[in-house]
Amino acid sequence: MTPSSPNAAKRSAPDLCEPCAGIQRHWRKAPGHAELVQGTHHREDRGHGQASFTRYRCDRCGAAWEYENNKANQHAGWALLAH
Numbered sequence: 001m002t003p004s005s006p007n008a009a010k011r012s013a014p015d016l017c018e019p020c021a022g023i024q025r026h027w028r029k030a031p032g033h034a035e036l037v038q039g040t041h042h043r044e045d046r047g048h049g050q051a052s053f054t055r056y057r058c059d060r061c062g063a064a065w066e067y068e069n070n071k072a073n074q075h076a077g078w079a080l081l082a083h
């Protein structure tokens with residue numbers, strides 16, 4: 001799977017605000033945006049290494065995001081939880 005373009009993200013969730021729609025999902029080290037408010041944080045042991053998860057909520061459109069930081073997984077990154 002190749003990293004999705006911002007246009008693909010917009011198609012699957014048309015109500016996201018523009019900065020949220022532009023977030024590159026499931027890609028390591030992809031940036032978020034300035035209106036995301038940081039929430040809870042937790043760690044999980046995935047066997048092949050530790051993953052850490054941070055929840056964010058968008059101040060503009062209310063989308064709930066989770067960012068996974070996992071050195072062992074290039075596709076760990078932003079995931080949309082709810083909107």
Ligand SMILES: [Zn+2]
Nearest residue numbers: 017020058061
């Ligand atoms: Zn948003």
